[in-house]
Amino acid sequence: MDAPFDLPQARIGWVCNWLVPELKEKEAKAFNLRDTTVAALLRLDLVARVDKLLDLVAHNAAALGRQVALTAALPPGQRAMRIASHAWPCYTHPATRPLYDEPALRAAIEELFPPIGEAAVAGDVRLSTHPGQYCVLTSAREEVLRSSVDEVEYHVELFRLLGLAGSWHPRGTHVNIHGGARAPGIDAFRAGMSRLSEAARNLLTVENDEVAYGLGDLLPLAGEVAMVLDLHHHWVATGEYIEPDDWRVATVAASWRGVRPMSHVSAPREELVGATQDLPDRAALLAAGVSARDLRAHAPRLWNGPHADWARRHLAWSDLEVEAKDKNLASAAFAAG
DNA sequence: GAGGGTCAAGTCCGT
DNA sequence: ACGGACTTGACCCTC
Secondary structure (H helix, E strand, C coil): CCCCCCCCCCCEEEECCCCCCCCCHHHHHHHCCCCCCHHHHHCCCHHHHHHHHHHHHHHHHHHHHHHHHHHHCCCHHHCEEEECCCCCCCCCCCCCHHHHHCHHHHHHHHHHCHHHHHHHHHCCCEEEECCCCCCCCCCCCHHHHHHHHHHHHHHHHHHHHCCCCCCCCHHHCEEEEECCCCCCCHHHHHHHHCCCCHHHHHHEEEECCCCCCCHHHHHHHCCCCEEEEEHHHHHHHHCCCCCCCCHHHHHHHHCCCCCCCEEEECCCCHHHHCCCCCCCCHHHHHHCCCCHHHHHCCCCCCCCHHHHHHHHHHHHCCEEEECCCCHHHHHHHHHHC
16 A cells, blocks of 8 residues: 555556577577576476576576566667566475475575665566466365465465565566466455465455456456456456447556556467457457457567557557567567567 | 477366 | 367487
């Protein structure tokens, strides 16, 4: 409740991967975070496991530092990015989590990450994360709920080391998840939230999806958690091009309590819609035999002019993360358009 | 270096 | 009841 409107600048953000088409694949790796698998780690002996994680965490800190610097160098209206979730690989799996108690690994993390947060603040970069599909705060299964809480708290710990946790969405920082399982209902989300730390509840956001929890399903939570409006998910679910002056948008905006909201935008694949530059018509596409499932897929770019113009109007009240296969290239093109 | 198999996890939908 | 999709690759291993 304390935060002023601390980010007046409208921003277009990019997500997870920084593409550099002119570089060879190997060189481009320096710009992005690496990962490993639990199975691969467990095939190693104990010393090699820690060594491997040390190597990956050092690489990821360097890559994240580069990404923050690149984003800080963009015009003010493009200084927003989503951090890939594998900054600390395998951190939340029970079989590999204890490796992170090794003093050398812990020390490396505590040394390498705080300066990145300082650079983000100094460079006016808004940061977010988006835990994946396995993070389900509404799950009726205790073990799933527990691992989901662990997953959220991992992202919060990352932001704590970056100096961006502790109050309500500092500088717009957020950890964004979906509602999750439909059957347990919205009260299960409240129950899941009650298992989170206060720091986590201050960073959490909840985003509408196409299947389980749409915009209307989430609105009752607006007084309890900040809401991310995914414009594409809402279109896939309803066919509606929701407008910035809609009352539901006002409710979503108010859920951020004075911090500038974040919303998501993406476009359906061009080959499903055809060569037209008209606004894609969901009902007509479905009638023509296109499946709702296919409409969910993200196009490489925001390729449709009227669609991009509609999305751009939402910058009046919210920042926008562009979810597109071309990543930062799509965000930059959208910002330039 | 290339190619093919592997990868922790949940939920929903179609068959 | 079961397999595939979602996300969408990137990594790992063998040759």
